[in-house]
Amino acid sequence: MTDLRSLCIAAALATASLGASAQLLIGQTAGISGPVADSVNETIGGAKLVIDSVNAQGGIYGEQIEVIRMDDGFDVKRAADNARVLIEDRKVLAFFMSRGTPHTQAILPLLDKNGVALIGPSTGAMVLHKPLQKYVFNVRPTYQREAEKAVQHLTTVGIDRIAVVHVTDSFGLDALEGAMNGFKKAKMQPAVVVPSDRSKPNYAEIVPKITGVNAQAVIWLGSGTAVTDGIKALRKAGSAAQVVTLSNNASGGFIKDLGADGRGVIVTQVFPSPRSIAHPMVAEALALARAKGITEMSPVALEGFASAKVLVEALKRAGPKPTRARVVAALESINGLDLGGGMDISYSPQDHSGLEFADLSIISDGKFRR
Numbered sequence: 001m002t003d004l005r006s007l008c009i010a011a012a013l014a015t016a017s018l019g020a021s022a023q024l025l026i027g028q029t030a031g032i033s034g035p036v037a038d039s040v041n042e043t044i045g046g047a048k049l050v051i052d053s054v055n056a057q058g059g060i061y062g063e064q065i066e067v068i069r070m071d072d073g074f075d076v077k078r079a080a081d082n083a084r085v086l087i088e089d090r091k092v093l094a095f096f097m098s099r100g101t102p103h104t105q106a107i108l109p110l111l112d113k114n115g116v117a118l119i120g121p122s123t124g125a126m127v128l129h130k131p132l133q134k135y136v137f138n139v140r141p142t143y144q145r146e147a148e149k150a151v152q153h154l155t156t157v158g159i160d161r162i163a164v165v166h167v168t169d170s171f172g173l174d175a176l177e178g179a180m181n182g183f184k185k186a187k188m189q190p191a192v193v194v195p196s197d198r199s200k201p202n203y204a205e206i207v208p209k210i211t212g213v214n215a216q217a218v219i220w221l222g223s224g225t226a227v228t229d230g231i232k233a234l235r236k237a238g239s240a241a242q243v244v245t246l247s248n249n250a251s252g253g254f255i256k257d258l259g260a261d262g263r264g265v266i267v268t269q270v271f272p273s274p275r276s277i278a279h280p281m282v283a284e285a286l287a288l289a290r291a292k293g294i295t296e297m298s299p300v301a302l303e304g305f306a307s308a309k310v311l312v313e314a315l316k317r318a319g320p321k322p323t324r325a326r327v328v329a330a331l332e333s334i335n336g337l338d339l340g341g342g343m344d345i346s347y348s349p350q351d352h353s354g355l356e357f358a359d360l361s362i363i364s365d366g367k368f369r370r
Contacts, residue, residue: 035074038253039099046304049308143246144174161217163190198226201226267299285302
């Protein structure tokens with residue numbers, strides 16, 4: 001069985017050259033290696049389904065789309081350095097699917113300085129929505145909406161001792177704010193709020209704080225191995241607390257890393273289930289995937305798919321031989337673009353927010369179930 005990650009990881013690790021055939025150059029920096037590599041490569045795989053299909057049909061106005069990818073290892077400084085190379089040295093037309101909240105924040109000054117649009121950042125940070133970031137065009141909903149929904153679900157089913165673990169970066173603090181909004185609406189307080197270092201979480205300190213309040217559930221706000229290793233440590237300590245995490249962990253690799261400890265973990269979702277074959281966007285994505293011999297997709301692959309559809313639409317609207325400014329104008333002209341199944345996206349000079357969809361899934365038998 002072929003999966004999207006294994007097929008696309010080699011291509012993601014390669015940095016494209018500036019050959020004569022590359023006429024529409026798009027830049028991307030993301031953690032192709034490191035703690036979020038699984039989800040990043042699955043997202044890239046979903047985007048490639050769209051881009052490869054468009055290129056196979058002759059491209060856009062006869063020009064091929066080439067995404068120049070640089071690996072930042074989920075390091076903020078490397079992300080900023082990569083963005084400078086891509087924007088100022090390689091002169092990319094637009095930027096695409098950066099990963100990580102502080103990483104994306106680090107490249108904002110470069111976008112502003114050079115007038116370059118960033119399409120579909122793979123982060124739901126509110127700071128990229130409000131106040132308006134002139135050159136950021138979000139596709140996925142906000143982390144705050146997801147975290148609030150997580151609290152709403154737990155309180156609705158009668159759980160009242162809820163711990164929150166959050167990484168101490170802009171992503172973690174942003175998601176924490178959403179969770180606290182959920183607690184406020186439920187008229188309750190978290191049992192404990194535990195900060196966690198993004199790069200080197202100390203589970204020997206974190207886990208006793210959770211078990212010490214006899215938490216019934218834990219909302220774990222972090223990325224990749226920082227969460228999977230934490231869940232394993234929690235289970236090893238004997239806690240059966242329900243764990244909820246956000247859609248940045250909605251990858252097949254996340255499930256694989258958890259192994260048996262993944263059973264029952266809830267992951268919020270911001271796109272339809274990839275198993276909902278009746279959904280038009282899912283059906284379209286699966287048709288392109290199966291043509292490549294890919295039999296399964298993850299929720300984060302659908303995020304990449306949707307973001308690439310927005311990228312292609314912007315390039316079409318920008319016309320032949322587009323400039324950076326024409327891409328920005330084209331994006332702001334999008335009104336009611338149907339990504340499939342009523343998932344409409346609209347932008348304007350005053351609003352670059354994207355979609356509002358949010359749902360829950362649970363890991364069972366190695367799959368995300370809704």
